[in-house]
Amino acid sequence: MFFAPVIRQANYSPAVRSLDRSFERFFNDVAYVRQSGTKGHSLSQDDSSWTLSVDLPGVAKDQLNIGIEGAVVRIESTEAASRKVKAAYELPLEIDATASTATLENGVLMLKLAKKLPQSNVTALSIQ
Numbered sequence: 001m002f003f004a005p006v007i008r009q010a011n012y013s014p015a016v017r018s019l020d021r022s023f024e025r026f027f028n029d030v031a032y033v034r035q036s037g038t039k040g041h042s043l044s045q046d047d048s049s050w051t052l053s054v055d056l057p058g059v060a061k062d063q064l065n066i067g068i069e070g071a072v073v074r075i076e077s078t079e080a081a082s083r084k085v086k087a088a089y090e091l092p093l094e095i096d097a098t099a100s101t102a103t104l105e106n107g108v109l110m111l112k113l114a115k116k117l118p119q120s121n122v123t124a125l126s127i128q
Helices: 014-036
Strands: 041-045 049-055 064-069 072-077 086-090 095-105 108-115
Touching (some): 049 095, 064 095
Antiparallel strands (some): 049 108, 072 086
């Protein structure tokens, strides 16, 4: 195995450094959650969907906005909510929003996110 040293430039702006740390924290959290299923949320999958479970005690279903764009699902609380929530999860495949469901029971938000399977665009050409 070959390891190359990483040299950070001294002229990083504070904004770039902050973004770099946020990016690093995000991937550490994702790797930790997938291994242990802790930190208030868990993700599992089967052949046709992902199941994302998020603990949201004290938040009512009318105080949540859930948005799906491509392979990203965003969860955000409204201003009326007593608890502020803002999270985004990026999945490996695009999500079929029409076949996905969300339920909130006993402070646990359960998202069943259907996988949008890639369709082949292969066209057969005839040989002349």
